Amino acid sequence: MPSLGGVCALVGEGLRPLFDCEIVWRGDRIVEIEANSNGRLQDVEHIVLPSFINAHTHIGDSLAKEAYIGLGLEEAVDxxxxxxxxIISTASKNDLVKAMRSVLEQxxxxxxxxxxxxxxxxxEGLSLGREASQGLDIDLLLLGRLATPPSKGRILENQGFTDFELEELHKVCEKGNGLGxxxxxxxxxxxLTQxxxxxxxQNKLLAVHCLESHETRGRLKGVLGRDEFQRCFNMLRPDVFVHMTDATPQEISYAFNMGxxxxxxxxxxxxxxxxxPLxxxxxxxxxxGTDNVMVNSPDMFREMEFAYKCLVGTTRKPFQRVEEVLKSATVNLRPRLGLKPIEVDAEADFMVLNVRELRPFWNLHSLVVNRAQRENIEQVVRKGRKLYEKPVCV
Ligand SMILES: [Zn+2]
Structure with a gap:
């Protein structure tokens, strides 16, 4: 049976470190985790942690990398x-698939x-996404949408979808993992109700961009009577609220009660x-999530480090529980995808970091959040199979 020995594993929902530990897996399942109670932080050379879940991306705009510079939200992504x-509508399908595949490999x-x-x-967007991920052992959940969004006039008149649009939405939802x-x-x-x-x-996933900016909150309030959050919360009732940048603490708590x-x-x-409000x-x-590939690399290490520093910088207070940032990138969404953290009987989904060159360090979770990077990854394992192994330099 494959195994890893002498590693520090971050186990369970809390990412609790087990020092000098052995992990054994059979097929796609972890069957044994055993730790040496005398293991010490100072001796850690390899960290095993759950693989990342990038919870919000648009791989489709990977053809437009850095094109947003100098533009605001609407000019860039409306x-x-x-x-x-x-950029996307004038690109060839072949170029689009190639660009998406290269992001997925990354x-x-x-x-x-x-x-x-x-x-x-x-x-068509869904099938291009599937084509791009063919043969790559990555779980790509695709949340689709209409090929052409409804016109502004129809929104202001509170029209419903046409039969043609309804049929398209049904099919998109069915062929993908839900709607985004x-x-x-x-x-x-x-x-929104439809x-x-x-x-x-169809019992699928429903996600929406919500309160991405202060401006999006109030954009239609004068006409429709409710702000963006109220319309999402009352009519759409999604499973996933993406962004909530402009949200109040009360709105964040409402969103978590719903999804x-x-x-x-x-x-x-x-x-x-x-x-x-992190x-x-x-x-x-x-x-x-790392959001548009046009704007960001799909690198969760960079996202975590920025998130942590952003949190401390904006609150102007020290933040001790840095493991919460790591949890948001690894384990928090696992139950919603039917997955578990690192524990016996969970699927063997993890990565191994070599942190020898980063020693000495004083805080394990912070080391991963604020200092580790791609070059520290030695291997990535998905369902017990090695998806990636760091090339050996000769
Ligand atoms: Zn987005």
């Missing part, structure tokens, strides 16, 4: 007129085994939307 939409070498992706382009809604402002009240009914009917919050702090900062999001057990 589904009707943003630069991203223009994700594997960065310790990401699961991605929750907002896939643009309707049914670009924002409540892009749909009428009636449409989206909810479709996803619930989960996924935060993308690097994207929020880069697009000029401020900094998310203390509340981490306290609630939220996830972390």
């Amino acid at each position: 589904p009707h007129k943003g630069l991203k939409t223009k 994700c594997v070498s960065l310790g990401v085994t699961h991605l929750i992706d907002f896939r643009e382009g309707g049914l 809604i670009s924002g409540a402002n892009e749909y009428s009240d009636k449409m 989206i909810r009914e479709i996803v619930r009917g 989960v919050v996924v935060s993308c702090p690097r994207s929020n900062a880069a697009l000029g939307n401020g900094f998310p 203390t509340q999001i981490l306290n609630g057990g939220g996830g972390l």
Whole structure:
């Protein structure tokens, strides 16, 4: 049976370190974890931690890397007129698939085994996403949407979807893992309710960008009477609220009563939307995502480090529980995907970091969050199979 010995494993939901530990797996399951009670922090050379779940991405805009520079949120990513939409709609399918595949390969070498992706382009967009991930052993959850978003006039008149659109949404939801809604402002009240009914009917995942900025909160309030959060919360009732940058503590707690919050702090900062309320999001057990590949590399190490420093910087207070940041990148969303943290009988999904050159260090969780990087990854294991192994230099 394959095994790892003499490692420090971060086990369970709390990522508790077990020093000088042996992990054994059979097939896709962990069958044994045994620790030497005399193990010490000072001797740690290898850390085994759950693989990353990148809980929010748009791999489709990987053809537009860095094109957002100098642009605001709407100019960059608006589904009707943003630069991203223009670049993607004029690209060849072949180039699009190649760019998405290269991002997915990068994700594997960065310790990401699961991605929750907002896939643009309707049914065709889904099949291009599937084509890009073919043969790669990565779990790519695709949340689709309509190929063409409804016009503003129809939203303001509170029209519902046409029969054609309803059929498309049903099919997109069925062929993908659910629906990923670009924002409540892009749909009428009636449409939001229809989206909810479709996803619930198929028992799939429903996610939405919500309160990404202060401006998106109030954009349609004057006309529709409710702000963006109220419309999401009352009509769409999603499982995943992405961003919540402008949310109050009360709204964060409402969102966690309904589902989960996924935060993308690097994207929020880069697009000029401020900094998310990370203390509340981490306290609630939220996830972390790298958002648009146009804006960010899909690197969860970078996202974690930024999140931690952002949290301390914006609250102007020390934050001792750095493991909460690591949990948001690794274990918090696992139950929603039917997965467990590192424990006996869980699927063998983990990565091994070689931290020998980073010694000496005083805080294990902080070492991973604030200092580890791709070059420290020795291997990535998914369902007991090695997905990635660091090339040996000769
Ligand atoms: Zn997004």
